[in-house]
Amino acid sequence: MRPVLAVGLGEILWDVLPSGRMLGGAPANFAYHVNALGGAGVPVSRVGDDDLGREALSLLVRKGLNIDAVSVDPDHATGTVDARVDESGVATYVFPDDVAWDFLVPDEIGLALAARADAVCFGTLAQRSPVSRETIRHFLARAQHALKVYDINLRQDFYTPEIIAGSLDLADVLKINDDELRTVSSLFGLPSDERGALRALMERHSLRLAVLTRGGAGSLILSPDGESDLPGLGTSSLGAHAERGA
Incomplete structure (x- = not known):
């Protein structure tokens, strides 16, 4: 019996914390935890052709993740987020615009994964860009047999009622x-x-x-x-x- 194939669809980024950098992004974390639980978690995302992108890919491989569906963008930087934690432990996040995961485009590897996926986790943040939003929705349309999990993950002002409502219509499960x-x-x-x-x-x-x-x-x-x-x-x-x- 094959392991459950679960796709984390959306952003991969570096959290820049006072203590240092940590690789994250809710979809990438989803794929990692699926792997840790014995499934086949696969991130579908995009990084830049830069040192942070190469470091991200190397770390994902060391963590046991398949990176075939993580594309490399020659024109846009790997995503980062400046994470700031106040005295109460509450974090706020500042996301630069026009980074690699804003330009996620369909490719044969990703679309083949969509057709085979048992579950797909997607969110709101990667849909701030029309390019990635269209790709995410195209992927979900191809994932006809998958359980679709919408981890809403609201950040800054990178959402609209229309994006949220449209995502809920595509989902089977809401995590909020x-x-x-x-x-x-x-x-x-x-x-x-x-x-x-x-x-x-x-x-x-x-x-x-x-x-x-x-x-x-x-x-x-x-x-x-x-x-x-x-x-x-x-x-x-x-x-x-x-x-x-x-």
Whole structure:
């Protein structure tokens, strides 16, 4: 039996932290964690033809990821984000424009992956560019048999109600955090309570599952006929970097 083939579709970038650089991007992290759990996680993204791009590819290979679907852009730099953490531990992110993952284009390797994928995780950030947005939607249209997970991942002002609504229409599963849910609820006039807002999104967009993360306060998972509401388990030295696995 072959392992589950799960694609992380979108940005690969370097988080520039006070402590140094860390490779990330939610889709790349998704692919990494699928691999770590025994599946076949594959990133589909774009890096620049520069030192940071070569370093990113080398690190992905060392982590055991297949990089055949990560293309190299000769004209645009590898993506970075300046991550700033305040005294309360809350991070803010500053993303330069016109980087390699803004120019993700379809290729034969990526489209072949789409046809075979069991799951695809995509977000909002990589859709800030019309080029990458069109590629992501083309990929999802080809991934006819895949479970499509929309990790909404709102950053700065790189989203519109139209992009969010269109992405929800393409998704089977929504993953959203509590801050993002408040933003989406305001944009779309959703009920003020978590369950009400998530149920409204599920009904409007025919979602099979909605996953809400609340940081240290735990998580809420809703399906059409049930739910799981779990408290947080506290943090550990590893947990602080759980979303930065790649």
